[in-house]
Amino acid sequence: MKLTKENIQFIDTYLKNSNIIYVDIRLEMTDHIASAVEDKMQEENLDFYDAFKNYMIKNKAIILNNNKESNSFSWTEIKKYLLFIVQPKKLIFAMFLLLLHQFVDVNSYFSKAFSFNDLLLVLIVSISFFQIIYYFVYLKKRFYSLEKSGMILFIIYYTKMIFIPFGSEGSNALGLFFFYLIFAYSLFFFKEIRTFQKHKYNFA
Amino acid sequence: MKNSQLYKGSLNTIVMKLLEENGRMYGYEITQKVKDITKGELKITEGALYPALHKMEAEGILEVEVENVDNRLRKYYKLTQKGTTETVNKLAELEEFIKNMQSIVQPKLDF
Numbered sequence: 001m002k003l004t005k006e007n008i009q010f011i012d013t014y015l016k017n018s019n020i021i022y023v024d025i026r027l028e029m030t031d032h033i034a035s036a037v038e039d040k041m042q043e044e045n046l047d048f049y050d051a052f053k054n055y056m057i058k059n060k061a062i063i064l065n066n067n068k069e070s071n072s073f074s075w076t077e078i079k080k081y082l083l084f085i086v087q088p089k090k091l092i093f094a095m096f097l098l099l100l101h102q103f104v105d106v107n108s109y110f111s112k113a114f115s116f117n118d119l120l121l122v123l124i125v126s127i128s129f130f131q132i133i134y135y136f137v138y139l140k141k142r143f144y145s146l147e148k149s150g151m152i153l154f155i156i157y158y159t160k161m162i163f164i165p166f167g168s169e170g171s172n173a174l175g176l177f178f179f180y181l182i183f184a185y186s187l188f189f190f191k192e193i194r195t196f197q198k199h200k201y202n203f204a
Numbered sequence: 205m206k207n208s209q210l211y212k213g214s215l216n217t218i219v220m221k222l223l224e225e226n227g228r229m230y231g232y233e234i235t236q237k238v239k240d241i242t243k244g245e246l247k248i249t250e251g252a253l254y255p256a257l258h259k260m261e262a263e264g265i266l267e268v269e270v271e272n273v274d275n276r277l278r279k280y281y282k283l284t285q286k287g288t289t290e291t292v293n294k295l296a297e298l299e300e301f302i303k304n305m306q307s308i309v310q311p312k313l314d315f
Contacts, residue, residue, distance in 0.1 A: 030276055066251060076263065
């Protein structure tokens, strides 16, 4: 027996109230529970609410365990980013930056009032701002597949703060290296958006 | 998963083999298929399956198709080209492992 739209909505709301905030994680769990409940209704001749209740009593802990994934540190995502930044086309750009550093005095284009370090900060803030607008204004829903890449920008920001703290000019090879990391991250993030759009999660 | 320590390392290979045979599958279908094939002996838990699927997706071994089925969205997984090649290697590795385990557990004694 197939579940109705209302039944599906009931499962989705139940998961939302169980603190599963990401739509993409929830949709997969909803489908899993719905399929299991449909089987249970048929095999044990139960109505939707009894089948759902019986299933959740037995499986709630395991089902909600999936949500832990969204709270953990995604090494796979970091590995994906690291492989992305060493792709040949990206490395050609890195070489160009290195040559620029060798032959052009980058510092002369900046001042104490606006240093190269400030440019790095502006770039990080702009990307973060774009992400917030994209998640909360454009999509209006939260998706783990997109937000998990946010921690990479977070790591870049804090690493930059250690090596190039506030007040330093940052117009050296290290500054250019961070510029490359941030630039490559913006490309990486747009690639993630393209994959996301292909999945059409947004009609959820 | 029954005897989870023994099966844990083979979860990805099991999933890849099923996808190689069936084209594309969704999470619940995978758990049921494994249960059916092993006559209920091996049960893959949701807590182990989905993180494994997501990891393989991020690694480019699997790709995803999302479709509207029976009033809900369903995420189908299928092998990428890289995944298909990887499946051959993983299965060869697993066969080698089974062969070695068999030699240890049931050694053929030469008299």
